[in-house]
Amino acid sequence: MSHGEADGHDAGGHDFPPMSSVKRWFITTNHKDIGILYTITALFFLVLGGVLALLMRVQLWGPGESILSAGAYNQAVSAHGLLMVFWFISPFAFGFANYIIPLQIGADDLAFPRLNAMSYWAYLFSGLLFIISFFQGGTFDGGWTMYAPLNVPTYMPNVGGTTVVLALIMFIAAVTMGSVNFLTTMYRMRAEGLRMRDLPMFSMSILLTVWMMLFAFAALLAALLILGAEHLLGVSYFTADGGTLLWTHLFWFFGHPEVYIVFFPALGIMAECFQTFTGHRIVGRKWFVLAMVLVALQSFVVWMHHMFLTGINLEIKTLFMVTTIGISLPFDLMVFSLIYTMIKGRIRFTTPFLFSLGALILFIIGGITGVFLGAVVLDYEFRGTYWVVAHFHYVMVGGATGLFAGIYYWFPKMTGRMYDEYLGKLHFGLYFVGFNLLYFPMFGAWETPRRVFDYALPLGTWHKVATVGGFLLGASFLVMFYNLFKSMAVGEEVGDNPWEYSTTAEWAVSSPPPLENFEGKPSYADGTLSFRDEPQLTADGSGDGGPGGSASTDGGIASGASETSSGHRSDGGLRTESATAGSGSALVTGPEAVTPTPTGTVAVHEEDEHADHASFWPFVVCFAGFLTFLGVSGIQNGGAYPWLAGTGGVLSAVGFVGLAREPFYVPEPTMAEQWPFAGVENMKLGMWMFLGSDVVLFGGFIGSYLFLRVANGWMHWHHAFIPEDHVVLPGLINTYLLLASSFAVVIALVAAHKNSSRGVVASLSLTWLLGVGFLVNKGLEWQHLFHVSTEAFPNGWNVGTNVASSTFYLTTGLHGAHVIVGLIMLMYMIPRAMKGAYLGDDETSIEYFGLYWHFVDIVWLFLFPLFYIL
């Protein structure tokens, strides 16, 4: 495999500009390119967040105001937290995930390459939105937890605050696209014989991370959409009775899984590095993985330990104290596993290993100090102090330490050159000393109130030491950047695999890897990685494994590397059990992918055709989204904002049409391990994954309604907040309309089966008409309610009239927005159906649309009783 493929035109005949071309970076959909883009962008946000942190540390040199005004300090604290948590740590990890995961699992790319590009551009533009917020009268200044009521317009009237909320919404769109993509890829595109349980440790950690992301970020999206509506539409959730508590519930339901979302990729990298640099398989690997799965599940039932100081009842505090202590147990197992791996193996103190070991030490300190906060009584004392700040940074920045191990570990793979080991170790030394000088004194100064720059004079020495540590930590990155830049140009060239005991598949291809990753089809059918010929696969679909592979599926114990005929190292592979296709796995053969074309026909590609999906449109769509959000942020102020929003809206429409009409080809793997989703095509699984996330989004909205209703008195709610004119009939009519529209979709599917073009067109058109009818009925109902005039509601029942009207309009409005999206899809599908699309075996588009539409129907089946009857 040649290096040149990654640099320019690949062997597959792609018309893909070389890496030196600017155009390439705007149209690329290749997972390795996207990985590089993520990594560089995340490092930019590290620098930005780091500079804000240094400003804070200068302010904290002594108690009281110095270089920053009080308002500016609040902004620096808030922006530092938000940028580091959202725009640096996770995206940094997903830079590696993008680059490495397809290589580790034996896939050519991610399942949805254009969606992957869209995810990156949405991430980038969301970050740019955040930066712009500084120049809109000040950015968000209510802390990274964005607690209510500080987060509502009354206390945060500046446009910048609204922009940050919208930036976070855009960021979550990027996260959700990424989560769906990675899950589909890892479940559907694994190399033959690669069972889920045998995934390399980094891949396993990312798998669990994206599962948590899929659900946790949906809860945050619900919170942010509501907050956005507070700023832009005037709804009153977080200012109502129980509103502040509602925010903490929604935020921390996301927030605690987020800790593991941040830490798990680092844990995966640490496990990889411990294996590679001790030459020993992770001790108790099966239990290590099980512990990670347990943590991922438990992460959703511990969130209220962040709320011990609020008014929640003692019973629930006690319960969550137990679950919180419980979640430390699987972590203990993982820590001991890593320590025992070092004892059993022979350590090579390379830079990636040092960072991994450092991350382990820091995480142990972070974990132990966190147990204090999990105990209700101790938390009463520590919450809101620098103890939390110190603990939190030992965990989160401890995780980042693991990620820095990753950048050194995979730098040779990504660039083809080795970094300077001396400078790497120097970086680690400065980093580790700086880190502990910065954060450990905070335990000593724990009585300092959090988020405040004033503190008792005797704590000054601790803070001065911390400030020195902060600058040392910052300086360590100058060494890192210098090292990486220099090594990219003049570093020693490496072959496929510079690490003697590495065991995963990315090391079996050239550095950097070719555009399509593998020349043959990777297979683990015989327990170690081998590559099969494409022609052989085409001929019989089950040829013998060819020579050459070196990597084992799960990081088996390396025992004497040897060169195989294809030049890849053989490491002995699995020791405990061979990887064979387990029950429920599927081997898919034959040409898979079809490409929708503008003419409404579908092109079936031959086996030997190559992926072709580079596109400029993901950039256009996300840039349009950026303009739209920027315009919306200040739309109440007039001026240029409405024009920006309008321009963005039009450009979005152009972008989506361009994206939909652009021919592309994404081959599904010809032989893949697909348990437990065999038989569910990539697109369908992606849709199900998205719907799974949407369940939590609507769950957040419905849950918020129920919570506020409980807080305000369940029965009192109806008497006090709802006008007599709010009756059942409009809801019932809309239920009939949506059920009928769902029925029309399944009729369209039946018509497609029968090759009835007229039947498909008629059914889809009927669906569209019924959907429009739903919206018209809703519009009429809303108009009526807006203009009711009674003694209780003399000025109508508007969006902001009371908490009941807010929950009603916003929740049913979100549902209505989903209906509108469905109608837009139909407006694309119906003309295509008129040209003969979707008949016979091409009915899948109708089925995928149906999944979405029926889901929207199901949501209404709950909104109807909750908002109209009960």
Next chain:
Amino acid sequence: MTQLKLYSAIFVVLMALSTTQALVERTGFVDFDAPDTYWMAFGIILVLSFVKAVFVATYYMHLRWEPRSVTYLMLGGLFVALALTTAAAYSIL
């Protein structure tokens, strides 16, 4: 039963159950001043919604014919949403 007949029968059931929900309200069971009656009606109406949702998901969304793992995926999302809602509501009781 052909597919079309099955889908049609389910459609009729869905419409009937929706009408039943409205009738429960019309017959005065949703009485905010009589908690016992209200909560009984509350239970009946929400169970009917769950039944309708299961019908739509099972047959219209074809969950019945998909691998069970797809059902578990959706149940996972539902569990997460219910965990948030019930625990949050309980925390202020």
